[in-house]
Amino acid sequence: MPVAPYIKDLMTSSSFIRRMFEEGIQMKTQFGADKVYDFSIGNPDLEPPAKVKTVLQRLAASTEPSLHGYMPNAGYPQTRAAMAQKVSIEQGITVDFSRIVMGVGAAGAMNSVLKAILSPSDEVLVSAPFFVEYTQYVRNHGGTLITVPSKEDFSLDITAIAGALTSKTCAIIINSPNNPTGKIYTEDEIIALARTLEQHREKTGKTVLIIADEPYREILYDNKTVAPLFPHWKDSVIVTSFAKNLSLPGERIGYTAINPSCPDAQELTDAIIYATRVLGYVNAPATFQRVVAECWNEPVDYSLYTQRRNILTSILDKAGISYAAPEGAFYLFCKVPQCLSQPDRSGDDAAFCDHLKKYRILGVPGRGFGKSGWFRLAYCVSLASVQNSEAAFIQAASDWK
Ligand SMILES: Cc1ncc(COP(=O)(O)O)c(C=O)c1O
Structure with a gap:
């Protein structure tokens, strides 16, 4: 059964985020999960509150009818x-x-x-x-x-x-x-x-x-x-x-x-x-x-995201990449740095995200959010991953110039 032509079009043009997420899975298989800095998707790395498991265990053991x-x-x-x-x-x-x-x-x-x-x-x-x-x-x-x-x-x-x-x-x-x-x-x-x-x-x-x-x-x-x-x-x-x-x-x-x-x-x-x-x-x-x-009202330690945000912003500061300081959520929206050697690449978010991939960093081009010239990093990833990305960001930004 052929797929509707407009769905085919939409499938190829839609979601940079999902594409990057899937590329990340492939890169992790190839290089090892700890060698890929995957900031592509908003998939929280914090575990759910412990009570979630307790309630699930109780429900699994329950004999209540029609559960x-x-x-x-x-x-x-x-x-x-x-x-x-x-x-x-x-x-x-x-x-x-x-x-x-x-x-x-x-x-x-x-x-x-x-x-x-x-x-x-x-x-x-x-x-x-x-x-x-x-x-x-x-x-x-x-x-x-x-x-x-x-x-x-x-x-x-x-x-x-x-x-x-x-x-x-x-x-x-x-x-x-x-x-x-x-x-x-x-x-x-x-x-x-x-x-x-x-x-x-x-x-x-x-x-x-x-x-x-x-x-x-x-x-x-x-x-x-x-x-x-x-x-x-x-x-x-x-x-x-x-x-x-x-x-x-x-x-x-x-x-x-x-x-x-x-x-x-x-x-x-x-x-x-x-x-x-x-x-x-x-x-x-x-x-x-x-x-x-x-x-719904179980406490969660969101300071873990604050910590990741602070480390990632200090890495970006060192790399000379500017960003909008987030007030909430767990994304950093960053400006594509200038490329002095090839001025036509300045502000090219897709080219910059491709460039980042060479350093095993995955981000999402801003055009995927209706804002070219920017890219998004999702820092809901392990602390080690954020910390270990420092050298890769600094090298990637330096080589872009
Ligand atoms: C702004 C926004 N709305 C909705 C969603 C979808 O959320 P859910 O997984 O609960 O459907 C997302 C997921 O990333 C999101 O970022």
Whole structure:
């Protein structure tokens, strides 16, 4: 059976991150895992909290009937109640369990939301650089992703967003802490965004949904916090997962929280539940719904990421590579250094990432996030790997000049 031509095209043009990840696996087989500095993918190297294993062991030994059966498509009521408690704390308003829909990771939750809201030719805005899979997720449901450049410091460019809003704009995705920049949007930026959307509504009668994608909400540096969204814009949802904070990316467990003040909250919730079903997810994984209901507030030592960030930034300083200091998440977004001997290579992120490979360093070109001239390093790798990469970075940067 031939593959659809447009899927063939998309497969070749999509995700630099996955390509690099797969190249990393090959290089590790060839050279040995400790000889490859693989900063390609956001696959956390911290182990999940010990309680995850304890709960799993208890569940494995349990004789409770229907432990592995279907449950309501939105998820187990006790899991939804636990997530509602979490969201209520984060947002500073009471969110009832009925406004939570469990999802198959943040990606699955995002797809359920987009399926629920998009009509053909609708547009979804995002501030670039951005997590590139959004392009495919929006396209999955007949929409078009419109990218709006951020300001130089990677904060939201509210004027540019205002200029990009059209009668077709259905939603805007905000991701804070951001992948790939580590930027956290301030409460003032959220308020300014809400004001802009209100002006757009007054002018066009069109309401834009804010979709906050927040899988990195807990991974913060230097006493930073993530501002709440729900009090500022009623038409809003949060999609997230336990992939990054609890190091459970392979278990595909996340959820959507719907703002209880949204005038269409019930209809939107029902549509997201429906979308979860008909997209073939049916429901989020049963066992891990039970795990996160008990483990969502387990303490995790994120200072281990701070330590990796500090070591990697000091290595980059020595190598003369500049970067945006991350406020959260575990990515360093770095500027491709100048290449004085071949000026046409200056700013060529794909050429620079190819160059880094010669030193067994894997990073992802910024064009994979809608921002050429930059590259991303994911430092959710072992401390030894970060430390041992120093000579390779210094040599690679020196040979690039
Ligand atoms: C910004 C962002 N959103 C969503 C996802 C997908 O997360 P999940 O694995 O929970 O689907 C990722 C994964 O890296 C991400 O970086």
